[in-house]
Amino acid sequence: MKDKEKPEPPKVGPADLSIRREADGxxxxxxxxxxxxxxxxxxxxxxxxxxxxxxxxxRDEAGREISLVPDLGELTPDTRREIEAELxxxxxxxxxxxxxxxxxxxxxxxxxxxxDRGPVELQVKNAEDVHQLDDGRVVxxxxxGGTFVATPSELDPRSRRIxxxxxx
Amino acid sequence: MVKFLKKRLAAATGPxxxxxxxxVLEVSGGVKPCLFALADVLPSxxxxxxxxxxYERELVLVRRAAGALSPAGRFELKTGLxxxxxxxxxxxxxxxxxxxxxxxxxxFSIRQAKRFSKLLHVANARIEGNAEPIPQAxxxxxxxxxxxxxxxxxxxxxxxxxxxxxxxxRILMRLASYTRRYPLLIGAGMGAAVAGTLLQLVPPKxxxxxxxxxxxxxxxxxxxxxxxxxIVTAVVIVxxxxxxxxxxxxxxxxxxxxxxxxxxxxxxxxxKLSLAYYSKKPxxxxxxxxxxxxxxxxxxxxFGVTEVVISLIVIVGAATVMFIEEPVLAALTLIPIPVSLVxxxxxxxxxxxxxxxxxxxxxxxTSVLSDVIPGARVVKAFTQEKRESGRFTNRSRVVADDxxxxxxxxxxxxxxxxxxxxxxxxxxxxxxxxxxxxxxFDLGSFVMFLGYVAMxxxxxxxxxxxNRMFQRATTSAHRVFSVLDTPPTIYTxxxxxxxxEFKGAVEFDRVSFSYDGIKRxxxxxxxxVEPGEVIGLAGPSGGGxxxxxxxxxxxxxxxxxxxxxxxxxxxxxxxxxxRRNIGVVLQEPYLFxxxxxxxxxxxxxxxxxxxxxxxxxxxxxxDFIVGFPDGYDTMLGERGQTVSGGERQRLSIARAILCNPKxxxxxxxxxxxxxxxxxxxxxxxxxxxxGRTTIAIAHRLSTLRKAHRLMILDKGKLVEQGTHEELMAxxxxxxxxxxxxxxxxxxxxx
Ligand SMILES: Nc1ncnc2c1ncn2[C@@H]1O[C@H](COP(=O)(O)OP(=O)(O)OP(=O)(O)O)[C@@H](O)[C@H]1O
Ligand SMILES: [Mg+2]
Numbered sequence: 001m002k003d004k005e006k007p008e009p010p011k012v013g014p015a016d017l018s019i020r021r022e023a024d025g026x027x028x029x030x031x032x033x034x035x036x037x038x039x040x041x042x043x044x045x046x047x048x049x050x051x052x053x054x055x056x057x058x059r060d061e062a063g064r065e066i067s068l069v070p071d072l073g074e075l076t077p078d079t080r081r082e083i084e085a086e087l088x089x090x091x092x093x094x095x096x097x098x099x100x101x102x103x104x105x106x107x108x109x110x111x112x113x114x115x116d117r118g119p120v121e122l123q124v125k126n127a128e129d130v131h132q133l134d135d136g137r138v139v140x141x142x143x144x145g146g147t148f149v150a151t152p153s154e155l156d157p158r159s160r161r162i163x164x165x166x167x168x
Numbered sequence: 169m170v171k172f173l174k175k176r177l178a179a180a181t182g183p184x185x186x187x188x189x190x191x192v193l194e195v196s197g198g199v200k201p202c203l204f205a206l207a208d209v210l211p212s213x214x215x216x217x218x219x220x221x222x223y224e225r226e227l228v229l230v231r232r233a234a235g236a237l238s239p240a241g242r243f244e245l246k247t248g249l250x251x252x253x254x255x256x257x258x259x260x261x262x263x264x265x266x267x268x269x270x271x272x273x274x275x276f277s278i279r280q281a282k283r284f285s286k287l288l289h290v291a292n293a294r295i296e297g298n299a300e301p302i303p304q305a306x307x308x309x310x311x312x313x314x315x316x317x318x319x320x321x322x323x324x325x326x327x328x329x330x331x332x333x334x335x336x337x338r339i340l341m342r343l344a345s346y347t348r349r350y351p352l353l354i355g356a357g358m359g360a361a362v363a364g365t366l367l368q369l370v371p372p373k374x375x376x377x378x379x380x381x382x383x384x385x386x387x388x389x390x391x392x393x394x395x396x397x398x399i400v401t402a403v404v405i406v407x408x409x410x411x412x413x414x415x416x417x418x419x420x421x422x423x424x425x426x427x428x429x430x431x432x433x434x435x436x437x438x439x440k441l442s443l444a445y446y447s448k449k450p451x452x453x454x455x456x457x458x459x460x461x462x463x464x465x466x467x468x469x470x471f472g473v474t475e476v477v478i479s480l481i482v483i484v485g486a487a488t489v490m491f492i493e494e495p496v497l498a499a500l501t502l503i504p505i506p507v508s509l510v511x512x513x514x515x516x517x518x519x520x521x522x523x524x525x526x527x528x529x530x531x532x533x534t535s536v537l538s539d540v541i542p543g544a545r546v547v548k549a550f551t552q553e554k555r556e557s558g559r560f561t562n563r564s565r566v567v568a569d570d571x572x573x574x575x576x577x578x579x580x581x582x583x584x585x586x587x588x589x590x591x592x593x594x595x596x597x598x599x600x601x602x603x604x605x606x607x608x609f610d611l612g613s614f615v616m617f618l619g620y621v622a623m624x625x626x627x628x629x630x631x632x633x634x635n636r637m638f639q640r641a642t643t644s645a646h647r648v649f650s651v652l653d654t655p656p657t658i659y660t661x662x663x664x665x666x667x668x669e670f671k672g673a674v675e676f677d678r679v680s681f682s683y684d685g686i687k688r689x690x691x692x693x694x695x696x697v698e699p700g701e702v703i704g705l706a707g708p709s710g711g712g713x714x715x716x717x718x719x720x721x722x723x724x725x726x727x728x729x730x731x732x733x734x735x736x737x738x739x740x741x742x743x744x745x746x747r748r749n750i751g752v753v754l755q756e757p758y759l760f761x762x763x764x765x766x767x768x769x770x771x772x773x774x775x776x777x778x779x780x781x782x783x784x785x786x787x788x789x790x791d792f793i794v795g796f797p798d799g800y801d802t803m804l805g806e807r808g809q810t811v812s813g814g815e816r817q818r819l820s821i822a823r824a825i826l827c828n829p830k831x832x833x834x835x836x837x838x839x840x841x842x843x844x845x846x847x848x849x850x851x852x853x854x855x856x857x858x859g860r861t862t863i864a865i866a867h868r869l870s871t872l873r874k875a876h877r878l879m880i881l882d883k884g885k886l887v888e889q890g891t892h893e894e895l896m897a898x899x900x901x902x903x904x905x906x907x908x909x910x911x912x913x914x915x916x917x918x
Contacts (some may be wrong), residue, residue: 025263025270026254048257092209092259092277118215128535144279145684147258165525167532 009038009060012067014074017058019082027086029058029066041066043086049133056083094120096140096150099159102166109166111140115148122148130167138167192219195237196228203290205283207274209259218274220262222287224294227251227264229272241272245294253288260284282685289688343645346426347469353425357418361474364411365481369489370404372619380612415474423469427462434458434651442658443723444683451538457651461644468641476634479627486624494617500599501621504592505628508585512632515581519636522577526570533563581632589625596621658722660743665736670749671699672734672830672861674720679729681715689715691884692729697861699830704872705865706902707881713865714755716881717833720863721750733831751829753837755865757820759808764793765800767808767819771827779826786852787821788845814841821849825856832856834864838871846871869906878902 010031018030019041028037040061045052046068058067072080094115103110109130111122122142124130129141140148152160187193188204201221210216217232218240227249229241243249243264254261262284264272276284347354374397382394435458446454490498540547540556547556596617603609627634674697681690690712697703705713718724719731722738731738738746751771759767768783769775775783780800784790792815796802808816817840824832834853838846846868853862854874866872878895880888880902888900895902 023269024265025261025273042254045257088213089261089275090254090256090259092213092275093257117209117213120215128531142279144277144281146278165521 014069019079099162203287207276209275353422360411360415372616376612376616427466440656464644486620504588665740675732677730679726702862704875704878711881712884750831751824752833755835783822783826787818789818832862
């Protein structure tokens with residue numbers, strides 16, 4: 001029954017942060033003062049949509065913050081490489097490069113799109129699941145919770161027109 | 169091409185069947201796995217295909233690259249091996265670690281997450297040597313989405329069969345079946361419609377006789393026919409108007425009945441549906457199904473259906489008469505028809521897309537309303553009125569701009585069609601004109617013919633409009649039926665276990681739960697509560713306390729394990745009997761628009777005034793209620809907005825107490841009242857809880873002093889349980905929380 005809270009993780013400034021990849025595939029923190037590496041470190045973007053590359057939060061396994069990195073440039077090159085690789089590997093947000101067509105089927109829209117990850121068919125349940133960000137990008141959320149993003153200005157006119165028809 | 173398509177579909181919908189594809193099965197050894205999942209992302213980030221198959225004793229990976237399958241790993245499930253999921257944004261990674269070394273890492277998108285979550289859980293249990301049962305579909309409420317066997321599309325939860333493959337006609341038939349209950353109305357209405365339309369064919373014929381035999385100066389002119397003809401025409405006109413009245417009246421009444429039936433059926437059915445349904449569907453959408461969709465169906469039944477029927481009769485009738493009387497002219501009349509059909513088809517397509525877009529923009533505009541109106545207080549507090557006005561103005565303008573396209577399309581289509589049909593008339597003129605002048609063709613026949621031509625072209629002009637109405641009505645009907653077709657996931661089974669008197673014992677037997685099928689909000693929880701026991705439930709925010717009581721009330725069913733009340737699985741009990749014996753005060757107390765009395769007596773409308781006052785006193789609400797000018801007859805605003813947060817809580821405590829439940833559940837019931845009031849309520853509850861089982865959730869641990877036993881939930885796990893003293897001695901999470909709160913307390917006491 002006894003389950004004491006794990007000790008608080010150290011608080012580390014960006015410049016002192018040292019992260020390395022462990023043999024089991026996870027990230028670990030090398031505490032600045034030396035000592036046991038802290039395994040199970042996670043990273044997350046604070047503003048994944050509006051400013052993806054600033055304010056990266058580095059946290060321990062229980063979700064407690066170890067470091068808040070306002071700018072990746074403040075990190076040592078090795079740590080920065082590890083964190084950037086991790087951020088890319090843990091994300092899966094395909095970019096829509098062409099919209100072939102959108103069919104309306106009663107409650108569901110079927111989107112037939114080409115993404116930078118390959119062609120895919122999306123089933124979108126509500127009109128609200130297609131919305132435009134302030135910077136003009138369009139975010140599409142499919143029935144399973146997957147996120148897809150398109151930049152209308154980079155699309156061909158036909159795709160742009162279909163996209164424009166679908167979001168307010 | 170076909171292969172490409174198949175691949176795309178596989179990536180899109182995932183392996184939702186019972187078995188992985190046959191070729192994958194073959195490569196893995198040909199035996200049916202316990203569970204399997206598809207890792208649909210390659211290490212590079214592109215879509216790909218790696219299958220993970222879990223067997224009794226091993227985990228097998230099979231990769232498809234360039235169309236060919238190859239084994240990608242085989243791991244024995246034994247100590248030293250572990251599988252993990254590293255969650256990310258939109259996708260996650262599945263890791264197999266052997267003796268601390270990463271042996272395989274697969275990426276998958278969120279689409280596959282449910283499968284992986286299940287697989288991970290079972291695989292780890294197997295590694296530890298537990299014979300973890302495989303979660304079966306349908307056991308917990310979190311289920312795989314169904315896909316249509318024909319088109320491989322996702323079948324929405326509410327549908328039995330794939331709506332894409334369902335023919336539209338079936339929906340109309342279903343709608344028609346609702347009218348069958350009113351045979352007189354539909355008989356009278358349709359009969360009048362048909363008779364009136366056939367009568368319409370008479371006047372041109374009379375005109376012909378009038379012109380040829382009465383008006384044209386000739387030897388066999390028959391002036392005596394003039395008045396009889398005029399009178400017959402008058403009679404026909406009067407009859408037609410009368411029939412029209414009969415038709416409109418009967419059909420309007422019929423559709424009023426039918427839409428009433430539909431509205432009530434939908435509302436009734438919504439009451440039966442489980443909470444999970446409500447949390448998935450936007451409220452506005454559900455409301456509009458009951459209101460505007462049924463309204464659109466009213467229009468369709470009252471006018472649309474007859475419009476179509478009448479048009480068909482007119483077209484067929486007029487054409488028949490035309491071909492019998494003047495075959496050559498009739499053939500000429502058909503010349504503009506193919507072109508108008510093509511124009512109409514394009515028009516219908518354009519309108520469809522414009523309407524769809526307009527609908528999206530419209531809902532975008534109304535979403536500002538449903539967001540901002542209930543939040544008026546926040547808007548004012550942060551002085552953002554201007555910004556909200558601006559937001560609404562922008563979206564309203566977008567709607568207006570788009571509506572312009574609609575009008576443009578419409579106004580472009582009309583003149584084109586008009587011109588075409590007029591051209592048809594001109595063709596007839598230019599063919600018949602010279603012949604009339606030459607005497608080869610009589611004037612009467614010509615005028616009669618023109619009458620039929622006008623009749624024939626009329627419905628064609630309306631074709632576009634009718635089609636649109638038709639489409640909108642089938643869509644509305646579908647939205648309405650889709651609610652009716654949703655089976656409630658939580659219901660009383662056909663065979664309930666008779667339970668005798670309700671005692672209030674609660675037991676959790678290895679219960680796990682997840683709202684979305686991915687994240688486990690409760691993990692393997694087991695405990696027992698004896699009748700009459702008072703349990704305090706505490707723990708960090710988000711720990712799963714509210715979720716736990718949701719399971720006791722059976723708002724949701726566990727994904728794994730059983731919840732027993734008086735020793736009987738709640739899934740085998742009568743649902744209403746269960747809930748009647750449980751009194752709950754929810755974390756967000758909700759009051760309805762109505763008087764204080766009505767709200768307190770909500771669960772027990774027959775309660776006497778004395779009982780209501782007793783309950784209010786117990787909840788320490790009596791004094792403030794009497795303080796209202798209207799006392800117990802005070803009207804509360806929508807959602808109980810007109811009373812304070814603490815008052816709202818006390819009213820809902822009174823409501824729960826009045827039901828005299830054997831099991832009382834208080835979820836943060838006194839969080840918004842001051843300490844003194846809380847103490848008083850606590851005393852009253854202490855008096856009340858004698859002989860009742862009580863489960864009280866509180867963040868202020870002092871509230872839980874009287875509890876016989878405390879249970880601490882953290883991150884979905886039951887981490888500690890015991891008396892206050894035992895938990896303090898154990899020096900765990902509870903002791904920590906308690907210390908912090910005492911420190912705070914003394915801080916304020918100083
Ligand atoms: N309807 C829901 N759909 C999806 N996730 C939910 C839903 N309700 C709660 N959750 C999630 O489940 C977890 C447990 O929530 P729960 O309401 O049981 O917490 P709690 O212990 O009552 O917290 P609190 O003390 O803040 O009331 C949280 O992480 C929450 O985000
Ligand atoms: Mg709660």
